Every structure is written in C-alpha cells, then in structure tokens.
Amino acid sequence: METLQNLALGLQVALSVNTLMYCFFGVLVGTVIGVLPGIGSIAAISMLLPITYYLDPASALIMLAGVYYGAEYGGSTASILLNLPGTTSAVVTCLDGYPMAQKGRAGPALFMTTIASFLGGTVGVVVLVAVSPLMAELALTLRPPDYFAVMVLGLVAAATIGRGSPLKGIAMVVLGVLLGCVGMDANTGTYRFTLGRYELIDGINLIVLAMGLFGVAELIASARLVGAGRIRHRITLRSLMPTREDWRRSAGPMGRGTAVGSILGAVPGAGLTIASFLAYALEKRISRTPQIFGKGAIEGVTAPESANNAAAQTAFIPTLTLGIPGSPTMALMLGALIIHGIQPGPSLMGQHPEVFWGLIVSFWIGNILLVLLNIPLIGVWVRLLQIPYTILFPVIVGIICIGVYSINYNPFDVFSVLVFGVIGYGLRLIGFDAAPLLMGFVLGPIMEVYLRRGLLLSGGDFVSFMTRPISGTLFVVTAVVIVWAMWNHVRQSRRAAFGVNDSAA
Amino acid sequence: MRLLTNKDVIGGLILILIGAAFYVGAQGLDFGTPRRMGPGFLPRIAAVLLAVLGSVILVTGLRRHEAIAPADARPILFIALGIMGFGLVVPVLGLMPAVSAVVFLSSFAAPQQNPFTMALLGVVTAVAGWAVFILALGISVPAIRWPF
Numbered sequence: 001m002e003t004l005q006n007l008a009l010g011l012q013v014a015l016s017v018n019t020l021m022y023c024f025f026g027v028l029v030g031t032v033i034g035v036l037p038g039i040g041s042i043a044a045i046s047m048l049l050p051i052t053y054y055l056d057p058a059s060a061l062i063m064l065a066g067v068y069y070g071a072e073y074g075g076s077t078a079s080i081l082l083n084l085p086g087t088t089s090a091v092v093t094c095l096d097g098y099p100m101a102q103k104g105r106a107g108p109a110l111f112m113t114t115i116a117s118f119l120g121g122t123v124g125v126v127v128l129v130a131v132s133p134l135m136a137e138l139a140l141t142l143r144p145p146d147y148f149a150v151m152v153l154g155l156v157a158a159a160t161i162g163r164g165s166p167l168k169g170i171a172m173v174v175l176g177v178l179l180g181c182v183g184m185d186a187n188t189g190t191y192r193f194t195l196g197r198y199e200l201i202d203g204i205n206l207i208v209l210a211m212g213l214f215g216v217a218e219l220i221a222s223a224r225l226v227g228a229g230r231i232r233h234r235i236t237l238r239s240l241m242p243t244r245e246d247w248r249r250s251a252g253p254m255g256r257g258t259a260v261g262s263i264l265g266a267v268p269g270a271g272l273t274i275a276s277f278l279a280y281a282l283e284k285r286i287s288r289t290p291q292i293f294g295k296g297a298i299e300g301v302t303a304p305e306s307a308n309n310a311a312a313q314t315a316f317i318p319t320l321t322l323g324i325p326g327s328p329t330m331a332l333m334l335g336a337l338i339i340h341g342i343q344p345g346p347s348l349m350g351q352h353p354e355v356f357w358g359l360i361v362s363f364w365i366g367n368i369l370l371v372l373l374n375i376p377l378i379g380v381w382v383r384l385l386q387i388p389y390t391i392l393f394p395v396i397v398g399i400i401c402i403g404v405y406s407i408n409y410n411p412f413d414v415f416s417v418l419v420f421g422v423i424g425y426g427l428r429l430i431g432f433d434a435a436p437l438l439m440g441f442v443l444g445p446i447m448e449v450y451l452r453r454g455l456l457l458s459g460g461d462f463v464s465f466m467t468r469p470i471s472g473t474l475f476v477v478t479a480v481v482i483v484w485a486m487w488n489h490v491r492q493s494r495r496a497a498f499g500v501n502d503s504a505a
Numbered sequence: 506m507r508l509l510t511n512k513d514v515i516g517g518l519i520l521i522l523i524g525a526a527f528y529v530g531a532q533g534l535d536f537g538t539p540r541r542m543g544p545g546f547l548p549r550i551a552a553v554l555l556a557v558l559g560s561v562i563l564v565t566g567l568r569r570h571e572a573i574a575p576a577d578a579r580p581i582l583f584i585a586l587g588i589m590g591f592g593l594v595v596p597v598l599g600l601m602p603a604v605s606a607v608v609f610l611s612s613f614a615a616p617q618q619n620p621f622t623m624a625l626l627g628v629v630t631a632v633a634g635w636a637v638f639i640l641a642l643g644i645s646v647p648a649i650r651w652p653f
Contacts, residue, residue: 167565171555220577221580393612393615394587394614398630401587405592414592431516431571444551451547
C-alpha cells in the first residue's frame with residue numbers, strides 16, 4: 001500500500017510537464033553520446049552538471065540519470081553498425097551485433113537490442129522499487145564505523161575488479177582521496193592544500209575534475225580518429241522487423257540477462273560492463289549451439305543488452321539508499337545530489353520523497369521515451385554516426401569550455417580543466433585508470449566524516465572497527481577482495497607472459 | 506635508459522613524488538589524535554599510503570618491462586592552445602569570440618584540417634552556443650564585449 005502511495009507521488013513529480021521535458025532532454029543527450037563513439041557518459045554528465053545549477057534537485061537528477069541510462073540504449077548502435085562500441089558496456093554487443101549487420105541483419109539486431117534494453121530497464125526499475133526501502137531500513141542500523149567499512153569495501157571493489165592492476169586502482173583511489181582533501185576542512189575550517197588560491201577554498205570542483213580527466217583527456221586521445229567508417233546498410237523501418245525465430249531465440253537470453261544485470265548492478269564495483277560480459281558468457285555456456293556465438297547469434301546481442309540496462313537501474317540502489325556509489329558514474333550522480341544540498345543515504349527517502357520517488361518513476365518513463373526515440377528514429381542516429389569526428393571534437397571542446405566557465409565565470413576553472421585533461425591523458429599513457437580516482441575524490445570527504453565520528457565513539461580505538469560484527473565482516477570481505485584481485489591479476493599476467501613464450505618457441 | 510620508458514617505474518615514481526608533496530603540504534596541518542582527528546590526520550595517512558603503493562608499483566615494474574605508450578604531441582598542443590585561448594579571450598571579448606577561438610584552434614589537433622572550414626565551424630558553434638547557453642539557459646556572460 002505504501003509502495004503504491006510512493007509511486008503515486010513519484011508519478012506526480014515525473015509526469016509534470018517540466019520534469020518530463022528534462023527527462024526527455026536527458027535521454028536524448030544520452031542516446032546521442034551513446035551512439036557516438038569517443039565520448040562516455042561520465043564526460044557527458046559532467047558537461048551537463050553546470051546546467052543543473054539552475055534546476056530544482058529532482059529535475060536535475062532526472063536529467064542526469066537520463067543521460068546515463070540513455071547512453072546504454074544508444075551504445076549498441078555503433079557496436080552493431082560499425083563494430084565500434086559507443087559505450088564500454090557495449091563492447092560485448094560488437095561480438096555478435098556486427099556479424100549480424102554483415103549478414104544484412106542490422107535492422108533486427110537494432111530492434112531487438114532496444115526491446116532487450118527496455119525489458120532489462122523495466123525489470124531493473126521494479127527491483128529498485130522493491131529493494132530500496134528494505135535497504136534503507138537496513139541502513140538505519142548502520143553506525144559510523146560500518147559506513148566507513150562499506151565505503152572502503154566499495155572503493156576497493158571498484159578499484160580492483162576487472163581493470164588491470166589492482167594496486168594501480170587502489171593508488172588512484174588514494175590519490176582521489178587526497179585531491180578530495182583540498183579546500184576548507186569542514187570540521188575545523190582550516191585551509192588544506194589551497195596553495196594560497198581563493199578558488200581552491202571550496203575544494204577542487206567536481207565538474208572541473210571530471211570534465212578534465214574524462215572529457216578533455218578522451219578528446220586528446222581520440223582527436224586523430226579519422227571519422228567513423230562507412231555504413232553500407234540502409235536502415236528502414238521495415239528492415240527493422242525481427243522474425244518470429246528472433247523473438248523465440250531471444251526470450252530466454254533476455255530473461256537471464258536481466259537477472260544477471262539486476263543482481264550485478266547493485267554490487268559495488270561490478271557494474272554494467274561486467275554484467276554484460278557475464279550475461280554473454282552465461283548464454284554461450286548454456287546454449288545448445290555455442291558455435292554460432294561470435295558469428296551473428298541474436299542471443300549474443302540481446303542477453304548483454306538486457307543485462308547492462310538492468311544493471312544501469314539497480315546501480316542506483318546503493319547510491320540512493322546508502323549514499324555509496326558503486327561506480328564512477330554513480331559517484332558523479334552522488335556529487336550532483338550533494339551540489340544540490342541533498343545528503344544521499346538512508347534518510348533521502350524520508351526527507352526528500354519527491355526526489356527519490358520522482359527519480360525512480362522517471363527511470364521507467366525514460367525507458368519508454370527511449371524506445372520511442374530508438375525505434376522510429378533509428379535513421380537519425382545512423383546519420384549522426386556519419387558526421388566526421390574531425391568536425392565533432394572541436395565543438396565538444398568548445399562546449400566543455402562554456403560549461404566549465406559558466407560554473408563560476410572564472411577563467412581559473414577553464415585552465416584547471418586543461419590541467420586535469422593533460423593529467424588524465426598522462427595517466428592513460430602509464431596505464432592508470434582515472435575512474436577510481438573520481439570515486440575516491442567524491443567519497444573521500446564523506447569517509448573522513450565517518451572515520452572521525454567512529455573514532456570519537458570508540459575513544460580513538462581503531463581495533464573496535466574490526467571487532468564490531470558489521471564493520472568487521474566488511475573489512476574481512478574487503479581483504480578477501482584485495483587478495484583475490486591480486487591473485488587473479490598475477491595469474492593473468494603470468495598466463496599472458498607464458499602465452500608470449502609459447503608463440504616464440 | 507630502459508627505466509625511463511618503463512610504465513610502472515615512472516608511474517610508481519610519480520606516485521611517490523605526489524605522496525611526498527602532499528605529506529610536506531600537510532606539515533602545517535594539525536594531526537590531532539585518533540580520538541580527535543585533526544585536519545592533517547587523513548591527508549598524512551593517505552599521503553604515506555600513496556607513496557607506499559607507488560614504491561610497490563615501482564618495484565614490480567623493475568621486474569618486467571612494459572613501455573610507456575608514446576604521447577601524441579599534436580592533439581595535446583592544439584587542444585591546450587584552444588582551451589587557453591578560450592580562458593584568455595572570454596573575460597575580455599565575451600563568449601562568442603572565445604568559442605570561435607577554442608573551436609578553431611583545437612580543431613587542428615587532427616591533421617589535415619581545412620582552416621576555412623574550421624573557421625566557419627568556429628563561427629557556427631559560437632552562434633549556436635550563444636543561442637543555447639545565453640538565450641535559452643540564461644548564463645550571465647556577455648555574448649560580445651568591446652573593451653577598447
């Protein structure tokens with residue numbers, strides 16, 4: 001009953017003309033950046049963040065979230081047509097999507113990915129509605145040491161799972177925490193690392209950092225991309241229609257993909273890319289015809305697309321109920337909430353029900369809008385892919401400049417974005433991933449608060465953090481994650497080394 | 506010399522230096538006690554941790570050589586010029602000239618761009634930027650200023 005009331009409140013917020021407009025704008029931008037290879041949703045969300053200063057918190061969040069899950073819809077388009085993933089989680093979609101296009105079946109592939117995405121997204125929203133209140137209730141029993149432990153686990157998991165060297169990931173988190181210390185200490189009012197610049201008293205601006213590390217760095221790395229390839233297929237509405245066989249073969253994979261995605265989305269550090277990879281692997285393993293995977297199997301397209309869209313929704317569970325983001329994009333969403341003066345966490349649902357439920361209902365409305373955007377308008381997106389990148393990237397640099405300047409009307413921010421851009425590019429060259437840095441930056445100051453409170457309660461005794469049942473268990477899990485990730489990394493790099501030796505011999 | 510092109514050696518070294526810099530920068534901050542953490546508590550611990558992680562990365566790097574990816578100077582140069590151009594022009598001449606400058610300059614990050622097309626692109630983007638950001642979103646930056 002209560003859920004129904006909440007959903008009614010959410011509907012009221014999400015269906016107001018204003019909010020609907022921002023939701024539409026968000027998913028539209030999301031689709032565009034998802035379709036275009038080279039710009040990720042982190043860069044796009046940070047580009048839109050300055051605009052949200054002018055909006056109420058609910059509209060702001062609804063728009064930014066729309067960019068995020070909208071990109072997952074658009075991401076598959078370039079994978080299928082050009083073998084170039086538009087988003088990282090769409091890498092898997094290339095495996096069978098592109099072969100389908102080569103066989104002249106691009107239309108059904110595009111159509112079925114939209115359906116798969118919608119199914120995944122819808123179920124993800126339902127899971128979000130069902131699980132969030134339970135999580136929030138559970139979260140109320142957590143004490144400061146437990147929060148500290150959950151954050152450490154979240155950061156470690158995000159830094160170590162699936163991205164190269166776990167040590168480098170953790171180092172980036174720590175660097176992010178240090179950068180998060182810059183500015184006035186909230187507790188004592190002391191200035192930390194401000195280098196005598198008044199611009200740094202409020203800390204390094206999240207938007208500047210994110211746009212530099214992800215936007216500018218990405219543009220430097222991709223400026224030489226010589227446009228996208230030629231698209232030979234004419235995509236008409238009629239050519240989109242899947243056969244009955246396509247539907248039959250996709251039903252199971254979409255269901256299983258959705259389940260995999262719903263679970264993994266909520267796990268900190270796992271995220272969309274891992275969800276789509278696992279869903280693909282699962283289908284291949286249980287298929288009676290595993291040999292057709294990689295050669296244009298529709299199952300290989302629909303399962304991962306359901307998974308990443310389901311995960312895109314359930315990723316909001318820890319972010320909204322615990323205030324702990326599981327991925328850098330979620331860290332950015334958390335930052336957006338904080339910018340608007342809303343403290344994410346278990347009290348969000350009670351204190352700002354209109355934001356919480358409005359956001360959740362808007363997800364589902366956004367998913368419907370995305371189906372409308374993606375199926376009838378697919379021709380527009382295909383044409384968008386044909387704009388040469390050499391025209392596109394200077395315009396993006398321009399938009400970044402305007403966005404950053406409009407935060408404070410201070411050229412200092414513009415120069416800072418360049419500095420972080422060059423740093424971000426340098427990090428790529430030496431094989432460091434900037435994503436954990438962003439998470440450390442957002443979570444660092446929050447962690448410091450919980451650490452201080454926890455230590456105050458325990459009289460300065462950190463050992464008691466280890467002996468409390470919840471935080472103790474979480475620290476054990478964190479240790480297991482670190483050991484497992486290190487072991488896995490060593491094994492993989494050793495295998496790679498042996499592989500080289502084998503081929504040499 | 507092989508050490509200077511080793512990804513992990515350089516990466517580790519940079520982390521150690523950053524850690525050291527933050528540690529030195531935190532010297533003036535009160536460490537406090539665990540019971541009452543001062544403003545220098547977390548930064549100092551994090552700085553030490555960063556340097557330790559950097560050392561481990563450096564040492565593992567010594568055992569196996571993985572070369573640094575070569576930096577591409579052209580896009581860095583032109584994108585930097587473009588962004589700096591924007592930052593210098595916008596407070597003096599206003600938004601539209603600044604946008605034209607950044608779009609025009611940064612476009613040469615890609616080789617073989619046609620200067621006329623790119624100048625045109627700069628102007629078009631400036632007009633579009635004015636329409637979206639000043640007209641529609643109402644950010645308070647003058648479109649064009651004449652300071653003289």
